[in-house]
Amino acid sequence: MKNIPFFNYSALFQENSQELTKIFKNVSSRGAFIMQDDLVQFEENLAKYTNVKYAVGVANATDALQLLLIAGGISSGDEVIFCSHTMVATASAIAFTGATPVPVDVDKDHMIDVNSIEAAITPKTKAIMPTQLNGRMSNMDEILRIAKKYNLQIYEDSAQALGAKFKGKSAGSFGIGGCISFYPAKVLGCFGDGGAVLTNNKDIYNRIKLLRDHGRGEDGNVSIWGYNSRLDNLQAAILNFFFQTYDKTIKRRRAIATLYHENLKGLKSIYLPPPPESKGNHFDIYQNYEIEANRRDELKEYLVNNGIGTLLQWGGKAVHEFRELGFTQSLPYTENVMRNSLMLPLNMTITDDDVKYIANIIWKFYNAKN
Numbered sequence: 001m002k003n004i005p006f007f008n009y010s011a012l013f014q015e016n017s018q019e020l021t022k023i024f025k026n027v028s029s030r031g032a033f034i035m036q037d038d039l040v041q042f043e044e045n046l047a048k049y050t051n052v053k054y055a056v057g058v059a060n061a062t063d064a065l066q067l068l069l070i071a072g073g074i075s076s077g078d079e080v081i082f083c084s085h086t087m088v089a090t091a092s093a094i095a096f097t098g099a100t101p102v103p104v105d106v107d108k109d110h111m112i113d114v115n116s117i118e119a120a121i122t123p124k125t126k127a128i129m130p131t132q133l134n135g136r137m138s139n140m141d142e143i144l145r146i147a148k149k150y151n152l153q154i155y156e157d158s159a160q161a162l163g164a165k166f167k168g169k170s171a172g173s174f175g176i177g178g179c180i181s182f183y184p185a186k187v188l189g190c191f192g193d194g195g196a197v198l199t200n201n202k203d204i205y206n207r208i209k210l211l212r213d214h215g216r217g218e219d220g221n222v223s224i225w226g227y228n229s230r231l232d233n234l235q236a237a238i239l240n241f242f243f244q245t246y247d248k249t250i251k252r253r254r255a256i257a258t259l260y261h262e263n264l265k266g267l268k269s270i271y272l273p274p275p276p277e278s279k280g281n282h283f284d285i286y287q288n289y290e291i292e293a294n295r296r297d298e299l300k301e302y303l304v305n306n307g308i309g310t311l312l313q314w315g316g317k318a319v320h321e322f323r324e325l326g327f328t329q330s331l332p333y334t335e336n337v338m339r340n341s342l343m344l345p346l347n348m349t350i351t352d353d354d355v356k357y358i359a360n361i362i363w364k365f366y367n368a369k370n
């Protein structure tokens with residue numbers, strides 16, 4: 001029997017321990033801890049890679065969203081529409097501005113259901129915040145059309161989507177701005193928390209730079225109330241290192257997704273995410289491989305018994321299902337997706353044989369019980 005964890009955190013370090021130790025020694029012996037050259041370099045690399053004008057390192061992607069919303073003027077009395085199949089962070093960023101997060105349904109590909117957006121628009125609606133989930137992009141043509149029609153802003157929760165593209169354009173480059181998360185299990189992960197804001201808007205950029213550092217400008221003058229939400233220079237140095245091979249990382253992740261697809265596609269009891277497209281509108285980076293499965297809980301247990309770790313995204317609940325936060329909406333389609341959703345291991349330590357083994361066990365489960 002194999003042992004395939006859902007994610008191998010220590011491998012992040014082990015596989016490159018020499019280079020990473022060197023980085024730690026180098027940065028630390030320079031005493032370069034807060035807002036130093038490594039951060040500036042990383043921000044430049046990030047902006048270049050995503051083809052946006054500006055990237056700003058911040059403490060995490062949740063802060064990135066919140067700072068973006070504040071910089072964009074979202075405040076008390078406003079409503080922001082988001083897809084309920086997302087991390088609670090999407091909604092909390094909205095809530096902490098004083099605005100109301102308004103959840104809508106998810107679509108078959110697990111992106112926001114663009115048809116449900118217009119019905120949720122009220123005179124108070126100020127923005128749409130699609131989540132570019134699992135490393136895939138929402139239908140940005142439709143979102144841009146709706147935003148234009150109703151004069152709404154767009155903010156992207158692109159925490160999971162660094163390098164994902166829609167019609168050749170990168171996640172985070174469509175509206176006011178987007179966030180990226182460097183949480184260790186994200187496609188570009190650091191050794192703790194980290195995040196970034198992407199934006200093409202110079203005013204937003206200038207405001208984010210102030211907001212992340214106590215409202216202080218480069219001259220030390222404090223012109224607005226700000227936060228302490230900086231990306232550590234040491235984390236930036238580590239991110240610069242992993243970023244050098246990021247294209248290879250994405251290539252490998254797409255290859256794993258292809259392998260899952262080939263080995264599972266005939267199985268009627270499960271529903272697969274879209275496979276990688278070579279042409280077409282979507283370039284997916286596969287932060288996650290999220291399937292829908294009949295008898296999901298039984299399958300999960302069967303996989304555990306065969307040494308395979310899986311995960312329920314968000315612990316298995318859509319955001320609006322956290323009723324203690326005040327949500328009253330009913331989104332039956334989304335709720336059904338959440339009852340069937342299961343994430344299979346997709347990471348840089350998994351081998352082709354592992355993927356075939358997992359697929360084989362899944363076939364065995366359904367063949368034995370059907």
Ligand SMILES: *Cc1c(COP(=O)(O)O)cnc(C)c1O
Binds near residue numbers: 086159182195
């Ligand atoms: C990871 C994630 C976040 C939060 O990122 P942090 O860096 O942990 O704050 C927000 N939204 C989505 C969709 C995520 O996957």
